[in-house]
Amino acid sequence: MAAKKILNFGAGPAKLPQEVLQKVQRELIDYHGEGISIxxxxHRSKTYAGINDGAQQKLRLLLNIPENFKIxxxxxxxxxxxxxxxxNLIGKxxxxxxxxxxxxxxxxxKEAEQYGKVNYVLPETKTFIGPPPKDQWKFTPDASYVYICxxxxVYGVEYPExxxxxxxxxxxxxxSNFLTRTIDFSKYGAIFAGAQKNVGPAGVTIVIIREDLLNNALPVCPTVLNYTIMARDNSLHNTPPVFSIYVMDLVFNWIxxxxxxxxxxxRSQVKSGLIxxxxxxxxxxxxxPVNKSSRSRINIPFRIVPADVAKQAELEEKFLAGAEDLGMIxxxxxxxxxxxxASLYNAVGVEDVQALADYMTNFYETASK
Ligand SMILES: Cc1ncc(COP(=O)(O)O)c(C=O)c1O
Structure with missing residues (x-):
């Protein structure tokens, strides 16, 4: 009997393209005729050097990363x-x-507060529904860098610009939105992303950094976290997460x-638009709850708000159980x-999201009867 089709809306680790998983399965025992698996x-072999360099080149092409940025x-x-x-960067x-x-x-x-003076640009809030108007932002003119997510x-807040x-x-x-849209590198000093949402399995973190920002690490910076050393050694200073990078390389091909x-x-516009x-x-x-202009294309948090608010928890549980029955996990x-x-990463198909939107409509109609 065929297994039930699963539609995976997980926030991460998340769905990977089926074609990539099938290729990994085919190649696993004997990688390209070498008689051993990846x-x-x-990690010092010629074969792995090819994967490491190839993945970098593909990423550079996909994102159009300028030569003065290191991957x-x-x-x-x-x-x-x-x-x-x-x-690496606050020392300036x-x-x-x-x-x-x-x-x-x-x-x-909070983490950065251990290493320097952190200025909070926005007024403090507990309700994250998108940044307030620009006249409430307070920058420090001599900051070493400005940091954003x-x-x-979790909150489904994404910068539209x-x-x-x-x-x-x-x-x-x-x-959580890496490789879901183009990036204008003239506007960034550095970008980072864990792979486990849009580009591969957990284990590898991609950092893309402008060369002139290197050579500035604090003396206490551990070697494995030091961008300058890792850039000098082409991410091969110590053993890299070989398998994760190999799968990520296949995801780059798929994209x-x-x-x-x-x-x-x-696709991300179409998918989020459906919801x-x-x-x-x-x-x-x-x-x-998120302001329209800051709503994420990728992670959409929502609540059920019934006429009788006391029924919210019960209805949400019912919604999630009904979704699982249909394979939506x-x-x-x-x-x-x-x-x-609902997390709508690259590997989540438009048809999967259409199925979720249909289920939301049906559930609403039944609950409103
Ligand atoms: C935007 C964002 N940043 C950082 C993290 C933390 O990533 P990790 O679990 O790889 O440390 C997450 C995890 O979900 C995330 O969504």
Missing amino acids: LEMS LFLQGGGTGQFASVPL TGKADYIVTGNWSRLAA DNET VPDTNGVPLVADMS KSQGGLKEMNR YDTMIATKGFYSC QLKGHRSVGGIR
Whole structure:
């Protein structure tokens, strides 16, 4: 009997393209006729050097990364970067500006406080629904860098445009929207992303950094977090997460074969549009608290708001159970905010999201009877 079709809306680790998984399966035992698997191969081998360099070149082409930016494949995840960013970049003036729009940028700012003076650009808030108007932003003129989280995965807050930092290098955490749209590198000093949402398995973290920002690490910066050493050694200073980088390289091929970032962006607009339009059509039964201009194309948190508010928890549980019965999994909201969250990463197909939107409509109609 064929297994039930699963539609995976998980926030990460998340769905990978089926074609990529099938290729990994085919190649696993005997990598390209070498008689051993990629998992067993030296990271100093010619074969792995080809994968490491090939993945960098493909990423450079996909994103149109200028030559004066270095591409690093590191470990430690997004959380590792919360420390790496200040350890490598705050030394210039000892100060950095953090624009906190959700829990991930808040955690990054807290981590940075260990290494220098952190200025909070926005007024403090507990409700993350998108940044306030620009007249409330307070930058420090001599900050070493300005930090943003381009897409807040838990709260579903995404920047529609790159904030203007008046020449101060902008550092962006793109863990949850990496490779879902093009990037204008003239506006960034550094970008990082954990792979486990849009580009591969957990284990590798991509850092793209402008060369002139290197050579500035604090003396306490550990070697494995040091961008300058990792750039000098082509991300091969120590053993890299070989398997994760190999799978990520295959995902780069897949993205190119699908039409590149323009197509990934088009699909993300269509997919998120299906969910936001369903919210409008169901007249407030589903509610996303985020301001329209800051709504994420990638992670959509929402609550069910029934006429009788006391029924919210019961209805949300019923919604999630009914979704699971249809094979739609990992839709539960983050433990800190509750409710429901649909994550629409690159490998999640438009037809999967259409199925979710149809289910939302049916559930609304049944509940409203
Ligand atoms: C935007 C963002 N930044 C950072 C992180 C932390 O990543 P990691 O678990 O790889 O440390 C996450 C995790 O979901 C995230 O969504």
